[in-house]
Amino acid sequence: MRGSSDGSVLTVRQLVAGYSGQAVLHRVDMEVRGGEVISLLGANGAGKSTLLKTIMGTVPVIAGQIHLGDADITRWAPSKRVAAGIGFSPEGRRVFANLTVEENLLIGATSMRTSHRRDQMTYTGELFPILANRMDQRAGTLSGGEQQMLAVARAMMTKPQLLLVEEPSQGLAPMVVDRIYETLREIAADRGVAVLIAEQFQQIREEFSDRILVIDKGQIIPDEELVAAPAAGSADGEVTA
Amino acid sequence: MHFSLLETVLIAGFVNAGLYGFLPISIILSYRISRTIAFVHGGIAAAAALAYWLLCFESPEFLPGEDVVPNFILQLGSDPDGAHRYGSRPEFDPLAALLLVMVMGAAIGAVYGAIVMSRRIASQNILTLTIISLGGMMALIGIFQYLNVQPDSLPASPFGAHTYVFQDVPLTRHRLVTLVVVAVLSVILGILLTRTHTGLVIRALADDQEAGVWCGIKLRAVGTLVYAGSGALAALAGVLIAVTAGPNPAEMLLLFLNGLAIAAVGGMRSIPLAFVGALVFSFLETALIVGFFGDVDRAVSALVLYGALLGIIVTVARFRKENVFLLERQSL
Numbered sequence: 001m002r003g004s005s006d007g008s009v010l011t012v013r014q015l016v017a018g019y020s021g022q023a024v025l026h027r028v029d030m031e032v033r034g035g036e037v038i039s040l041l042g043a044n045g046a047g048k049s050t051l052l053k054t055i056m057g058t059v060p061v062i063a064g065q066i067h068l069g070d071a072d073i074t075r076w077a078p079s080k081r082v083a084a085g086i087g088f089s090p091e092g093r094r095v096f097a098n099l100t101v102e103e104n105l106l107i108g109a110t111s112m113r114t115s116h117r118r119d120q121m122t123y124t125g126e127l128f129p130i131l132a133n134r135m136d137q138r139a140g141t142l143s144g145g146e147q148q149m150l151a152v153a154r155a156m157m158t159k160p161q162l163l164l165v166e167e168p169s170q171g172l173a174p175m176v177v178d179r180i181y182e183t184l185r186e187i188a189a190d191r192g193v194a195v196l197i198a199e200q201f202q203q204i205r206e207e208f209s210d211r212i213l214v215i216d217k218g219q220i221i222p223d224e225e226l227v228a229a230p231a232a233g234s235a236d237g238e239v240t241a
Numbered sequence: 242m243h244f245s246l247l248e249t250v251l252i253a254g255f256v257n258a259g260l261y262g263f264l265p266i267s268i269i270l271s272y273r274i275s276r277t278i279a280f281v282h283g284g285i286a287a288a289a290a291l292a293y294w295l296l297c298f299e300s301p302e303f304l305p306g307e308d309v310v311p312n313f314i315l316q317l318g319s320d321p322d323g324a325h326r327y328g329s330r331p332e333f334d335p336l337a338a339l340l341l342v343m344v345m346g347a348a349i350g351a352v353y354g355a356i357v358m359s360r361r362i363a364s365q366n367i368l369t370l371t372i373i374s375l376g377g378m379m380a381l382i383g384i385f386q387y388l389n390v391q392p393d394s395l396p397a398s399p400f401g402a403h404t405y406v407f408q409d410v411p412l413t414r415h416r417l418v419t420l421v422v423v424a425v426l427s428v429i430l431g432i433l434l435t436r437t438h439t440g441l442v443i444r445a446l447a448d449d450q451e452a453g454v455w456c457g458i459k460l461r462a463v464g465t466l467v468y469a470g471s472g473a474l475a476a477l478a479g480v481l482i483a484v485t486a487g488p489n490p491a492e493m494l495l496l497f498l499n500g501l502a503i504a505a506v507g508g509m510r511s512i513p514l515a516f517v518g519a520l521v522f523s524f525l526e527t528a529l530i531v532g533f534f535g536d537v538d539r540a541v542s543a544l545v546l547y548g549a550l551l552g553i554i555v556t557v558a559r560f561r562k563e564n565v566f567l568l569e570r571q572s573l
Contacts (some may be wrong), residue, residue: 058451078455097450103445
C-alpha cells in the first residue's frame, strides 16, 4: 500500500476522538504526503499525543475517517495499521528496557515475515550506524539520544510509508536533537516516507519541516488564523506561521 | 539435629521440590505478560484437582446408596439393576483424565486471557487487574465448591503407583516423574522465552504492553495463548498436587500461596530462581517433617519455613537490585 491516487499517504477527515466517549479531538482535518516532514506543534494537553495515538489505533474514534493511502483504516486494529505501513516512535522513547537493541528492533518487525526480519536490521542500521555497534546492549542502558534513535529505528523496521514521531527532542541536548531531525529529514527525502512530528512549541525545528501545523484544544488551527493571531496556542507567541 | 536423617532430607526434599516447582511456572508466565499476580491460576489448579478426582477416582469401598459424596454430577451414575448409586463416576484412566483436565485448564485460561488482555481491560491499573484475577479465582472455587466434594481419599497418580527405594528412602514414581516434568518444562519454557520470536514478544509485553501494541503485537492473541498455556500448566500442577495432598480446595489454595511465595524468589520473572526457592522450601519442609531438627511445634515449623522463604526473597532481590515487593520505588 503506497500512497493514495492523489499522492497523499495520510488523510484525516473530520476526526473526533477521545477517551471513554469524551472527545479530545474536535473535527480534525489534515493530510500528509509522501516525502514530506510535517511538524505538529501544540502546548501540553492540546491533543498532539491523542491525534497520533488515534492514527495508531489506540485511542477510539468517535466520528470521522482516517485513510492510509486509499484504504479506510478508521476501524482497523493497531497491528493491522502497523502491517499496512504506519510506524510510531512514542513520547519518552518507550524502548523495551530489558531487551537488547537487536531484540527491540526485531520486535519492531513483528508484523513482517520471519525471513524478512533480519534483512530489516541492515535497512535500519544504515539510518543509525551507532546502533549497529550496540546490538547486544540492553536498551535500558543506552543514553537518551541513543534510545531515541532506537525508538525511531524500531518504528522503521516495517519500512513504513508514514512515520509518527512524538516529542523526539524531549530531554535531549540540542546537538543530539539536530542529528535525529537530520535523520528524519533523510528518511522523508531518500525513502519517500511521510513524517509527522509532534513537538512542543519551544522545540520547533523549522529548517527541517516542510510544513508546520498547530493544534490547540483538539483542533488544527487554520493558517489564516495563525497569521492573524501570532500567539495562537502559545503563551509566548513563538510560532507565527 | 539428627544428622542421620540428612540423607533422607536431601533425597526426599529434592524429589518433593518438583511439586513446589510446578505452581510458580504458571504464575511467572502470566506475570510476565500481565504484570499481575494470576490468582486465577490458583482457582484453575483447585478446579482441575477436583475435576481429576471426579473423573478417575475408583470407589469400590463406597456402597450403593451410601451418602458419601452427594452431588449432582455423581448422581448421574447408576448400577446395572437401576438402583441409585451415590459415588458413581466415570472412572477414567488417570492419564486420560489428566489430559482432559489440562484441556479444561487451557480453555479456562484462554477465556480469562481473552477477557483480561482485551485492550479495554488490559489498560486498567494493576490493582484492578489483580482484583479481577482474584475474582476469577473465587468464582472458580465457588463453582467447584458447589460440587461439595470433600474427599478423604487420594486419586491415583497418572504415572502409576510404583515406589522405588533409594538409599533406604522410599520415592514414589509420581514424585520422580513430577520432578522430571518440572525440569523438562523449565528447559522448554526457557528455550521458548529466549530463543523464539513468540518468547521475545512475551518478554517485550512484560516490559511495556502499550509499546508492544504500537510495534504491531496482537496483544489479545498473544495474551490468550499465554494464559491458555499457563492455565494448562496450572491444571497439571493441581492434579500432581492432588495426588499427594488431596483435591480439597482449601489445601490447594494454601499450596497456591506457597507457589506464589516461591515465584517471588525469582522476582516473579525467573523460573530457575523460583526452582531454587522450591528446593530450599522443600528441603526445609522435609527436614521439619522427618524430625531433622527434633520435635518442632507446627506453628514454629510454619514460622521457620516462611521466614526462610522471606529471607531468600529479600536476599535474591538485593542481589538482583530489584524492589522486594515488585513496586515502583517512590520518591519520598
